[in-house]
Amino acid sequence: xxxxxxxxxxxxxxxxxxxxxxxxxxxxxxxxxxxxxxxxxxxxxxxxxxxxxxxxxxxxxxxxxxxxxxxxxxxxxxxxxxxxxxxxxxxxxxxxxxxxxxxxxxxxxxxxxxxxxxxxxxxxxxxxxxxxxxxxxxxxxxxxxxxxxxxxxxxxxxxxxxxxxxxxxxxxxxxxxxxxxxxxxxxxxxxxxxxxxxxxxxxxxxxxxxxxxxxxxxxxxxxxxxxxxxxxxxxxxxxxxxxxxxxxxxxxxxxxxxxxxxxxxxxxxxxxxxxxxxxxxxxxxxx
Amino acid sequence: xxxxxxxxxxxxxxxxxxxxxxxxxxxxxxxxxxxxxxxxxxxxxxxxxxxxxxxxxxxxxxxxxxxxxxxxxxxxxxxxxxxxxxxxxxxxxxxxxxxxxxxxxxxxxxxxxxxxxxxxxxxxxxxxxxxxxxxxxxxxxxxxxxxxxxxxxxxxxxxxxxxxxxxxxxxxxxxxxxxxxxxxxxxxxxxxxxxxxxxxxxxxxxxxxxxxxxxxxxxxxxxxxxxxxxxxxxxxxxxxxxxxxxxxxxxxxxxxxxxxxxxxx
Numbered sequence: 271x272x273x274x275x276x277x278x279x280x281x282x283x284x285x286x287x288x289x290x291x292x293x294x295x296x297x298x299x300x301x302x303x304x305x306x307x308x309x310x311x312x313x314x315x316x317x318x319x320x321x322x323x324x325x326x327x328x329x330x331x332x333x334x335x336x337x338x339x340x341x342x343x344x345x346x347x348x349x350x351x352x353x354x355x356x357x358x359x360x361x362x363x364x365x366x367x368x369x370x371x372x373x374x375x376x377x378x379x380x381x382x383x384x385x386x387x388x389x390x391x392x393x394x395x396x397x398x399x400x401x402x403x404x405x406x407x408x409x410x411x412x413x414x415x416x417x418x419x420x421x422x423x424x425x426x427x428x429x430x431x432x433x434x435x436x437x438x439x440x441x442x443x444x445x446x447x448x449x450x451x452x453x454x455x456x457x458x459x460x461x462x463x464x465x466x467x468x469x470x471x472x473x474x475x476x477x478x479x480x481x482x483x484x485x486x487x488x489x490x491x492x493x494x495x496x497x498x499x500x501x502x503x504x505x506x507x508x509x510x511x512x513x514x515x516x517x518x519x520x521x522x523x524x525x526x527x528x529x530x531x532x533x534x535x536x537x538x539x540x541x542x543x544x545x546x547x548x549x550x551x552x553x554x555x556x557x
Numbered sequence: 558x559x560x561x562x563x564x565x566x567x568x569x570x571x572x573x574x575x576x577x578x579x580x581x582x583x584x585x586x587x588x589x590x591x592x593x594x595x596x597x598x599x600x601x602x603x604x605x606x607x608x609x610x611x612x613x614x615x616x617x618x619x620x621x622x623x624x625x626x627x628x629x630x631x632x633x634x635x636x637x638x639x640x641x642x643x644x645x646x647x648x649x650x651x652x653x654x655x656x657x658x659x660x661x662x663x664x665x666x667x668x669x670x671x672x673x674x675x676x677x678x679x680x681x682x683x684x685x686x687x688x689x690x691x692x693x694x695x696x697x698x699x700x701x702x703x704x705x706x707x708x709x710x711x712x713x714x715x716x717x718x719x720x721x722x723x724x725x726x727x728x729x730x731x732x733x734x735x736x737x738x739x740x741x742x743x744x745x746x747x748x749x750x751x752x753x754x755x756x757x758x759x760x761x762x763x764x765x766x767x768x769x770x771x772x773x774x775x776x777x778x779x780x781x782x783x784x785x786x787x788x789x790x791x792x793x794x795x796x797x798x799x800x801x802x803x804x805x806x807x808x809x810x811x812x813x814x815x816x817x818x819x820x821x822x
Contacts, residue, residue, distance in 0.1 A: 284649065287648050293634050293638075308679065390796075392759070393757075393759045401582070401790075404594075438578075495665075499667050
């Protein structure tokens with residue numbers, strides 16, 4: 271027994287490594303890889319009149335995803351994901367810059383401070399945004415009080431509230447990779463630019479910004495791709511008129527009982543994910 | 558200098574944006590008014606109501622059990638896997654394993670949820686607590702692997718186990734007496750992260766809970782469907798406090814790691 275375990279731990283043979291990794295890998299395969307493969311298969315099936323699954327394989331479900339009834343949802347999802355990426359980049363870059371160049375002794379506290387909303391349940395945070403943005407909410411009350419509006423306006427359940435929720439949730443996903451790449455820039459490079467007569471703006475434009483590009487790409491990918499599959503934000507802050515792809519998928523499984531179509535939509539989402547990762551890897555290898 | 562001032566002000570505003578919902582919720586959980594968001598005076602009554610809500614306490618218990626089960630599974634699987642990944646002689650498919658174990662982080666939650674739902678139902682498996690615990694263990698695994706991996710890797714550079722084995726210990730003894738105690742803070746920290754991930758998870762549970770299982774986030778969600786009430790505020794604040802507590806414990810663990818063991822950064 272002792273010898274067998276020592277052999278496993280010693281790991282001089284690949285077999286020992288495979289054995290130690292087997293339970294975790296099997297877990298991944300059973301609960302992640304097989305279900306994903308199952309979705310792929312299911313997406314080729316046909317939905318019967320009573321919600322049963324007919325195994326006449328075709329690509330009809332994929333064709334249906336692009337018909338005029340559902341296309342707006344796909345386009346809206348792309349638009350929201352793109353908008354969120356752009357906004358978090360614009361809002362987050364100055365913060366990441368501050369964190370890596372200016373924050374000094376505040377840096378650790380600020381980094382932890384950034385992680386706290388990231389770790390708190392999105393459900394709870396979005397609920398609070400409902401209080402703030404609702405018809406009787408704080409924002410409406412404030413706008414009325416200061417005379418910007420004369421009657422409460424709809425802020426919740428609009429495209430604005432969905433975008434706000436997405437930006438709120440995904441900001442740390444953008445800032446942390448940005449910070450990571452800004453942090454790696456040797457300070458001498460920037461100083462050298464100053465010594466050679468560059469002003470702040472030129473030094474930033476010609477040295478810091480190009481060198482932080484890996485962070486921009488990583489952050490954008492980490493924001494854009496999860497945004498495509500986001501479910502909770504529109505579920506709580508959007509309402510049916512602003513449903514995104516994630517909500518459409520969820521509806522096919524839980525309400526419409528059209529699993530094959532839902533599976534096809536999920537496969538489209540996973541294709542985007544794999545495509546994004548592939549692009550990133552290719553770009554990373556070149557850089 | 559003015560640029561610097563402007564930038565710090567901007568960052569403060571951004572943090573205010575991030576913390577605004579949390580603050581608003583906390584304040585209104587003490588508000589003595591049922592629907593309105595106007596301040597009507599201080600009260601503890603929403604918190605008192607929570608503690609008398611049997612359904613809610615049941616949901617809390619379910620969530621705690623679920624998180625404990627998921628964290629325990631993820632901790633054991635994660636420790637074995639990260640040991641092989643960091644301490645074994647490099648082998649061919651090591652990178653592949655690493656990517657596989659990180660996959661739940663990249664997988665959209667909705668895809669994971671509907672994938673597991675259709676897979677389990679098609680396989681004829683009843684959606685029960687066990688199924689949900691397995692799914693939660695899956696999403697927790699990257700966190701326990703990540704925590705243990707970093708620690709085991711830095712320990713590998715200190716050759717302490719080699720010293721133990723030079724003194725006659727077998728690999729098993731060295732593992733039990735040297736590796737495990739030194740890696741313990743990271744293992745516990747991974748467990749805490751995993752526990753938090755599971756305790757807070759809504760989307761996976763939403764798809765897999767069926768009708769029988771009500772976790773805390775699912776309970777919050779179903780309360781929200783009936784509208785905004787101060788009770789939910791109070792509940793959310795308690796959830797936040799629990800999360801902060803777990804994270805603070807985690808941070809304390811990280812900073813209390815022995816510095817003179819030769820394996821710190």
